[in-house]
Amino acid sequence: MSVDWELFASSFWPILQGAIIGTIPLTLLSFTFGLFLALGIALMRLSHSRVLRSIGWFYVSVIRGTPLLVQLFFIFYALPNLGLLVDPWPSAVLAFSLNVGGYAAEVIRAAILSVPRGQWEAGYTIGYSDTQTLWRVILPQAGRVSVPPLSNTFISLVKDTSLASVVLVTELFRVARQIATFTSEFVLIYLEAALIYWLICLALGGLQGVLEKRLSRYVAH
Amino acid sequence: MSPTEPTLPAEPAPLLEVRGLRKSFGDHHVLRSIDLTVRRGEVVTIIGPSGSGKTTVLRALNGLETPDGGEILFDGGPDIDFQYPVGSTHRYALRNRSAMVFQTYNLFPNKTVLQNVTEGPIRVKGTPKDVAVAEAEALLDRVGLLEKRDAYPFQLSGGQSQRVGIVRALALKPDLLLFDEPTSALDPELVGEVLQVMGELAAEGWTMIVVTHELSFARQVSDEVLFIDGGVVVERGAPAQIFTAPTQPRTAQFLDRLLRPFH
Numbered sequence: 001m002s003v004d005w006e007l008f009a010s011s012f013w014p015i016l017q018g019a020i021i022g023t024i025p026l027t028l029l030s031f032t033f034g035l036f037l038a039l040g041i042a043l044m045r046l047s048h049s050r051v052l053r054s055i056g057w058f059y060v061s062v063i064r065g066t067p068l069l070v071q072l073f074f075i076f077y078a079l080p081n082l083g084l085l086v087d088p089w090p091s092a093v094l095a096f097s098l099n100v101g102g103y104a105a106e107v108i109r110a111a112i113l114s115v116p117r118g119q120w121e122a123g124y125t126i127g128y129s130d131t132q133t134l135w136r137v138i139l140p141q142a143g144r145v146s147v148p149p150l151s152n153t154f155i156s157l158v159k160d161t162s163l164a165s166v167v168l169v170t171e172l173f174r175v176a177r178q179i180a181t182f183t184s185e186f187v188l189i190y191l192e193a194a195l196i197y198w199l200i201c202l203a204l205g206g207l208q209g210v211l212e213k214r215l216s217r218y219v220a221h
Numbered sequence: 222m223s224p225t226e227p228t229l230p231a232e233p234a235p236l237l238e239v240r241g242l243r244k245s246f247g248d249h250h251v252l253r254s255i256d257l258t259v260r261r262g263e264v265v266t267i268i269g270p271s272g273s274g275k276t277t278v279l280r281a282l283n284g285l286e287t288p289d290g291g292e293i294l295f296d297g298g299p300d301i302d303f304q305y306p307v308g309s310t311h312r313y314a315l316r317n318r319s320a321m322v323f324q325t326y327n328l329f330p331n332k333t334v335l336q337n338v339t340e341g342p343i344r345v346k347g348t349p350k351d352v353a354v355a356e357a358e359a360l361l362d363r364v365g366l367l368e369k370r371d372a373y374p375f376q377l378s379g380g381q382s383q384r385v386g387i388v389r390a391l392a393l394k395p396d397l398l399l400f401d402e403p404t405s406a407l408d409p410e411l412v413g414e415v416l417q418v419m420g421e422l423a424a425e426g427w428t429m430i431v432v433t434h435e436l437s438f439a440r441q442v443s444d445e446v447l448f449i450d451g452g453v454v455v456e457r458g459a460p461a462q463i464f465t466a467p468t469q470p471r472t473a474q475f476l477d478r479l480l481r482p483f484h
Contacts, residue, residue, distance in 0.1 A: 122327035
């Protein structure tokens with residue numbers, strides 16, 4: 001079997017374009033929204049209020065306990081039956097954000113718990129409120145601990161966005177499928193798509209290293 | 222002197238009154254009924270076996286622990302009766318009167334030495350940044366740590382960390398300094414540098430409550446010593462009396478064990 005390098009070259013840009021207009025913005029938006037949601041859910045799970053704790057627990061349980069594909073289909077195909085029509089892009093962003101929110105909530109909760117209790121008390125003794133202690137003392141330290149596991153979530157999300165192709169969002173994998181169907185060069189095109197995903201994730205792995213190094217400047221080596 | 226003329230108080234007015242302080246964790250009564258009076262400029266030392274409740278008293282005074290009952294009354298407020306729920310206004314007011322020096326320092330590892338000290342004044346007290354920095358540098362200088370202003374806590378020895386811990390508390394200009402076993406986590410050769418700073422603060426007239434096992438320090442700087450065991454004040458008095466002629470057998474037993482551990 002010979003490799004059709006010409007097709008490889010001519011299809012590379014369209015697939016990469018799918019990444020640039022679809023995969024990457026979809027990932028960045030969903031991760032940002034998801035992270036804020038996750039912080040909220042994590043704080044609910046750590047709250048003194050039993051009601052908030054239960055809501056947080058229930059949310060995480062549902063998100064982790066159901067397939068992402070089902071969540072995506074529910075938002076895009078089932079909600080219209082309930083009178084709620086959501087466009088492809090918002091559907092995808094919503095589904096991925098909610099999903100990241102559930103997984104990252106557990107990471108953030110664990111990271112917050114990993115900061116010694118004495119740090120809260122030191123914040124209180126200098127007169128900080130709960131919120132000030134959280135933002136100025138606890139989260140910076142929790143942030144450092146959560147970089148590796150959140151990088152996992154982030155990298156998973158890059159690949160999970162390929163599911164958006166089934167709700168008609170133009171992204172990397174949807175473009176690749178179209179080209180593969182059109183040319184019948186499934187091996188080449190899908191390997192090419194996989195390669196581009198891998199390159200994106202390689203770059204992210206590098207960023208993770210830089211971030212970890214930067215955040216550990218105040219830790220003994 | 223006519224009988225109607227008011228007599229001058231022999232001692233300065235109390236800064237702090239604690240009455241009947243109680244605290245339980247589940248079935249465990251950590252504090253049964255603690256009374257305590259601290260006058261301005263006084264150094265009160267609390268001694269007692271571990272688990273006796275001495276640390277809990279300090280933590281309650283700083284609003285880190287909420288007692289189940291009893292009162293904490295500061296001259297100038299707040300006056301808190303713990304049989305009622307404590308609102309956040311009261312809690313902040315309470316924390317505002319005192320500052321805690323922790324056994325394990327609890328410096329903020331993500332902030333430099335200088336930031337550790339200026340954080341409270343700038344963010345909580347609203348001190349202008351240049352003023353807060355100048356004050357922090359002066360305080361660091363007096364404990365011999367000015368050159369460490371830009372270091373992170375992990376670059377400090379235990380003794381240096383605790384001196385920063387003390388400076389962080391001083392920078393808040395509290396009326397009352399609380400020391401929770403400030404030298405217990407230190408290597409023996411580093412204890413002296415911390416005790417020396419504390420001794421200087423006492424001599425300067427800071428009002429202090431110190432929980433410690435350093436008996437000779439307690440004896441030198443305290444105005445009053447409290448021996449707490451089982452959540453009650455078993456005995457209180459001048460250091461000379463407590464250390465040389467304790468009236469309670471439990472006090473004598475505790476001191477004996479501390480002074481002659483291999484007896």
